Amino acid sequence: MPLLRDAVQFLNVVDANKGIIYKVANAYCRDKESRKDLVQEITLQLWLAFPKYDEQFMLTTWIYRIALNVSISFFRKQVSRDKINHPLTDEILTLMADGEQLDVDSDLIMLHEFIRQLKELDRALMLLYLEGRSQSEIADILGITASNVSTKVGRIKEQLRQKFTSLKS
Amino acid sequence: MQETELIELWRSYDRKLEENLILNRQNAAAITVIKIKSTVGSMAPMKIFLIIASTLWLFFLGVVLYRTHAYASPFFWYSIAIHAIIIAFVTGVYIYQVVLIYQTDLSEALFNTQRRLAQLKSSTLLIARLMFLHAPIWTTFSIQERMFENPVWMVVQIFVIVVFAVGALWLFFNIKYENRHKKWFRFIFHGNQWDPVIKSIEMLRELEQYKTSQYESVSASQITSDR
Structure with a gap:
């Protein structure tokens, strides 16, 4: 398949950040088949936006913004891409081990479950926090103030702590 | 669970992903060569067609109103005028939606993009409200003055107008997010077309909550700094 020069660069970017794409898709989509579609949609939107990437932003900020925006907006509507354009390709990201096999730790299973129970925006915030992003970077990705990030993260963490405590007791 | 344990738990997941996740370059490359258009952008042609x-x-209505102003029945003329005003508002909403579509950029901050998309979807409910609002004119535009010579016919006509007018006004004021769980609301607005509209209003509420807590956190930090 002949690739455009930018395409090679794009594939390298996707390869280097595939973990971000997978984790965001996994947080918004539990079902394996739907998650595959979501990963495709995210990759597609990244490709469409790639020529306009503004280097003043960190690459990860740009990827998180698109991945989260796609996951929340398009997937919530369950618009199937093939209705709009035409069917896309097969699986873009493959897990060598089954997804469920990765969650061997019961705490990790609970954590994933808890994240999926959060509201869509809270979920984005918690995901970025767990990813170890700084408050200013989270604020930049979400478009809110750093103090708001801090307040919200504090509240969600408290909910999380209570959930873990009640489940374990 | 402590904060450090939480972060460590997530890092362990990260490491497992690192070891197990593979990019299928051939499948990903296929995306870069197919002819595609953005999902948001794909909404624009239909809206432009409607505009x-x-x-x-x-x-056309303007020409009819202008030409018939001198001799048309006032019932016909004012009914068509009201219809034209409401259609003008609806057209305004479609123009607003197209502007939002072209302003939407998925690489913008999450809250900005989500607010635009939620406003875009939720404005569809306003169109539905406006269309309900002008339902009574379909009962008035064909009224002839000679109908009032027959009292029975007049009573029936007035009854129908009042029922439509009350119904339309009631729907206009009651079609709102707060009533989304009511049976009549779900009867009118259900299915794949309307569920995203209701969800988008939920999203706007969620965004508002963030805005409120933003003010709270700013005020709290101001109080702390004042001390």
């Missing part, structure tokens, strides 16, 4: 169609309709 053109309703503008042409408004032009």
Whole structure:
């Protein structure tokens, strides 16, 4: 398949950040088949936006913004891409081990479950926090103030702590 | 669970992903060569078509109103005038939606993009409200003055107008997010077309909550700094 020069660069970017794409898709989509579609949609939107990437932003900020925006907006509507354009390709990201096999730790299973129970925006915030992003970077990705990030993260963490405590007791 | 344990738990997941996740370059490359258009952008042509169609309709109504002003029945003339005003508002909403579509950029901050998309979807509910609002004119535009010579016919006509007017006003004021769980609401607005509209209003509420807590956190930090 002949690739455009930018395409090679794009594939390298996707390869280097595939973990971000997978984790965001996994947080918004539990079902394996739907998650595959979501990963495709995210990759597609990244490709469409790639020529306009503004280097003043960190690459990860740009990827998180698109991945989260796609996951929340398009997937919530369950618009199937093939209705709009035409069917896309097969699986873009493959897990060598089954997804469920990765969650061997019961705490990790609970954590994933808890994240999926959060509201869509809270979920984005918690995901970025767990990813170890700084408050200013989270604020930049979400478009809110750093103090708001801090307040919200504090509240969600408290909910999380209570959930873990009640489940374990 | 402590904060450090939480972060460590997530890092362990990260490491497992690192070891197990593979990019299928061939499948990903296929995305870069197919002809595609953005999902948001794909909404624009239909809206533009509706703007053109309703503008042409408004032009036609304008000509009818101008030409018939001198001799038409006032019931006909005012009914068509009200219809034209409401269609003008609806066209305005479609123009607003197209502006939002073209402003939407998925690489913008999450809250900005989500607010635009939620406003875009939720404004569809306003169109539905406006369309309900002008339902009574379909009962008035064909009234002839000679109908009032027959009292029975007049009573029936007034009854129908009042029922439609009350119904339309009631729907206009009651079609709102707070009533989304009511049976009549779910009867009118259900299915794949309307569920995203309701969800988008939920999203706007969620965004508002963030805005409120932003003010709270700013005020709290101001109080702390004042001390």
